[in-house]
Amino acid sequence: MVQDYSAAHDGSTEPARPEPGFPFSAIVGQDQLRLALTLCAVHPGIGGVLVRGEKGTAKSTVVRALAALLPPVVGDDGSRPARLVELPVGATEDRVVGSLDLEKVLRDGERAFQPGLLAAAHDGVLYVDEVNLLHDHLVDVLLDAAAMGRVHIERDGVSHSHPARFVLVGTMNPEEGELRPQLLDRFGLAVDVAASREVDTRMQVVRRRLDFESDPAAFAARYAAQDEELARRIAAARDALAGVELSDTELRRIAALCASFDVDGMRADLVLARTATAHAAWRGASAVTEEDVRVAAELTLPHRRRRDPFDEPGLDPQQLDDAMRDAGEHVDDAMRDAAEQPEPDPEPDPDGPGGGAPEPESGDGGDTSARSDDPADRPDERERPAPGRAPDRPAAAPSAQFKTRLLTIPGVGEGAPGRRSRSRSPQGRVVRSTTEPGRGLHLVGTLFVAAEHQVARGRTDGRMMLAPSDIRGAHREGREGNLVVFVVDASGSMAARDRLSAVTGAVISLLRDAYQRRDKVAVITMRGSAAELVLPPTSSVDVAVRRLRSLRTGGRTPLAQGFLKAREVVLREKVRDPQRRAMVLALTDGRATGGTDPVRRAKVAASLLADASVASVLVDCESGMVRLGLARELATAMRGAYVRIDELSAEKVAGVVRAGAAAFAA
Template identity: 90%
Template sequence: MAQAGTGSEPGFPFSAIVGQDTLRLALTLCAVHPGIGGVLVRGEKGTAKSTVVRALAALLPPVDDGNGGRPARLVELPVGATEDRVVGSLDLEKVLRDGERAFQPGLLAAAHDGVLYVDEVNLLHDHLVDVLLDAAAMGRVHIERDGVSHSHPARFVLVGTMNPEEGELRPQLLDRFGLAVDVAASREVDVRMQVVRRRLDFEADPAGFAARYADEDSALARRIAAARAALPAIELSDTELRRIAALCASFDVDGMRADLVLARTATAHAAWRGAAAVAEEDVRVAAELTLPHRRRRDPFDEPGLDPQQLEDAMRDAAEQANQPEPEPEPDPDGPGGGAPEPESDGAASPDGAQQSAEPSESEQPGPVRAPERPAAAPSAQFKTRLLTIPGVGEGAPGRRSRSRSAQGRTVRPTTEPGRGLHLVGTLFAAAEHQVARGRRDGRMVLAPGDIRGAHREGREGNLVVFVVDASGSMAARDRLSAVTGAVVSLLRDAYQRRDKVAVITVRGAAAELVLPPTSSVDVAVRRLRSLRTGGKTPLAQGFLKAREVVLREKVRDPQRRAMVVALTDGRATGGVDPVHRARVAATLLAGESVASVVVDCESGMVRLGLARDLATALRGAYIRLGELSAEQVAGVVRAGTAKLAA
């Protein structure tokens, strides 16, 4: 845990930072009103994200700890932190020494009235991110665990930084952050020179450099304290509240969190500029900070806010804000009233027609010998069934398959070597021997055999290799549209489960790795939308290419388990005995203990069953394209060696 304001060497001054005006404003507003819910900082490496965050802590008002004032802390939460370390746990020393059940506070308690900083927040376990965001929004932490019930205040400025190239946060978690800022290094030569010059000056003489900006930092600190004190008296009129509601409605954001955060941010900005009431300019600034990341309802939506769209929304919101209050509706049971008219059923919902991505069973496309052409646009996407790898792995944190993890939830105590100590299990194991051991003075007597490790389980992200049949036999527009729609749906699922993905297309004379393994699955979607189709079906090359990708990734990341998802009708063509060669290649891939799923894309009344045969050779799972939707068929498909799911 790092603490700002307690070290002997000064940090880089907040007022000395060059550029990054939007980021500095967002952090300042959260310092004025911690209830905003924190700031998510997205940007490439080397953009001073950490420097700005660390400099902020020195500007926060001193904390009254009962013994006087102390500087506000900057608490850094490592990516590998356990839930016990974050929220707290039993105080083992008190339990063993005094026999008392006591609570040992965690990092959230240490960050109270300070800054909680999470670098690479996108790599943190999702359940820990949920804990942080809940505490940031509520200002308190409630713990019910290990036989302890405890609650304590935890008001802090939450700041998470991330590099989007290393994987995105799920949209549900993006929405939980109050504000979001994208940062990038300036392309102006003079600005870059100034950044380098100030950094070199600071490294040469940290104390002297800090002294030059001490007055500016002190003025900023006083202004933050004054804005905090003025915050309760800031007026938010119905006119500005209507403007806020109209803005959020125009951007079609989900839920009401955006409205609340926008209102809090506008109020904080009004306090920051010394105004007595929220005005249109405060709402505009707040909208620029609160709405961009909430527009990413789909994982593949581009982040950011179109300036023209914001202008149009502000103009429409102004019209809404200036409208008079609506007259109350007359009482239908009063004079001249009467029974209300029955509500109309309205038009029939089109949802049913949009759910199915599978072509009609009556389709019987004949042989296709059309030249190579662009693929049809993907059909409507859907929520896919969960595809998992059997067993328990030890891969990178994610949300797909079960894994043993030092950061996961404690499942049970174990006598096997574990990660961390299971306190309750250890105490229970020792309790039954206390009489025999002659316990005295209320102190528990422990023996080495009492120690119990914590068996923890979480979820891991996997390597998902898609083998997409883009050959002539799949080139009927409706059919391939359904297939590409299914692949996009699977890619969305992989994004949300924090997988790495690779895409291999099979057509013509070879298989092509159109996307090497990556965590940026939105790139995969762009490649898929430019897919070319036509030609023969070299399935054998597709499975061999998948095997090559899996083996190469095993060298780079031995703990990440792999799953191959093949979308094909199974009709291998081209060369000598292509069907036999495809089965041999599938058997070779299965020999690497790679989990696999074959999604049968065959349509028509007469089915050859070739895709099922491939699934047998792969010793993996088999499902039809229409069964891929979670809404049509509930359940989990577990791909694995020597397993065939009908």
């Protein structure tokens, strides 16, 4: 959606001015968010802002208010206000980057390009609400355009390029799922917002909102002078940006700071330098100082510290203080060395004294891999159960994680966009043209078919003549995210053999894979006399990891209850989200215990999963010299794929496991 003037609805030809939006100056609190948006307005090359926060924290209000502060866009037709372009989550790639102008093709037989939303956002604001729900390939397109300032299109026989400099702002609620770390890094700045817990602040927020709703024009007029002053400062800072000096001293401070946080690549260094320069220009200073670097680091580094998808975001102020102090010492040492040794030292001889690897230090800093701080790993300190109770103790620490092989559901679905199983998707790539309705119009296929008949149809005036039989639909294929229900055996038979460490390590590896493939997950544990749903279906996969790390083990193995609980979760979720296909991933040694004939009951419950058309994979965790092979029998009963736990690693075994297949083929 492009916000601009629109024609009046009363029949007049005069343009109707829309109702004023909430003024930027009237926002209460959210100082860091307002500063981040302002700096990106001063220097769009920073790469945009990602706003993370709970619902109802004025994320959208602040972003929409920013557009009114941007300098007007000057073009061949004069000047116009900067636009706010909103990109809907369901937008297609054609709508975002542009496509062939169908009207000109059909009317004039001329190949022409019709710009998309990126062109409309030039010199304005491109706003993506719920950016974490946007398809990954569209996020890549947006971030590439924001970084390059131009869009290049090579498609449908058209080659086109146009400028696309805009302030990119994405908002998201972390409870609905996170962005991949690779995409997090592509956003220049990130800000976490939350509602204030101060009563006076909350009262002020409500009062201003009610005043605005009562009379938007009067409320906007009250803050017009402050907004005009902000707009003037942004324009002045933009003009002064090129003249701001970034000295080698501050550049060294920036490099040392990024190195101390061990960020990947060089993007953080570049963004931090641009942000510090923009902050200096915003202050009206002629050179970057340590203060500018500190402010820029608070906005640039928090989201780049997530080395793992399940790391907590954020930046501890004390940690930043320590890093700034260390960076300052590095700068001081470099300046002192430069003063004492004006001439550069020759390169050291790698084979000379001091050229070898440093000797390891002796003392207490040696290998501690054999030690453990977990009481569960020390037999004399393990929690002893009361008489008549099943053993109950924390699970051992998860083993090392690994990249898992791809587990997919057979067939082609129509679920939410993701990266796991094949699906028919309006956002997917065009595979071919089809005579069926398809997913949209296959324009090139339609024109090629029509071109063969132009002479026979008597085309004389240059216009292409179409017939209904020419129309070709687009057959699109993409990937969908699935619901993955983990059924984890946490019984005594697993813990007694210290196998649960390997199992939890494997589950966390599979959860990481689910995170990257945009799945929803649920976690069921089996221990004692019941199966427990410890995590209902959610897109916040990192919550599943936290629950799993606090898992307790012990007791019998109620496999039948676990499979029945999984079936119940899948069927209930199917009512809420009927298009999302489900896969049950059970990790067990297959040794059902408790009750009468527990193995037979487990097989019956497993067959009920198959009867409900639920795809499944059973991961056999049995180890040791003597193996009963019960897990394979359960996999056969549920008509699912069977794989041993040591075959989950993508490095060890290549191939795809398709759930629902009775036989497993590597």
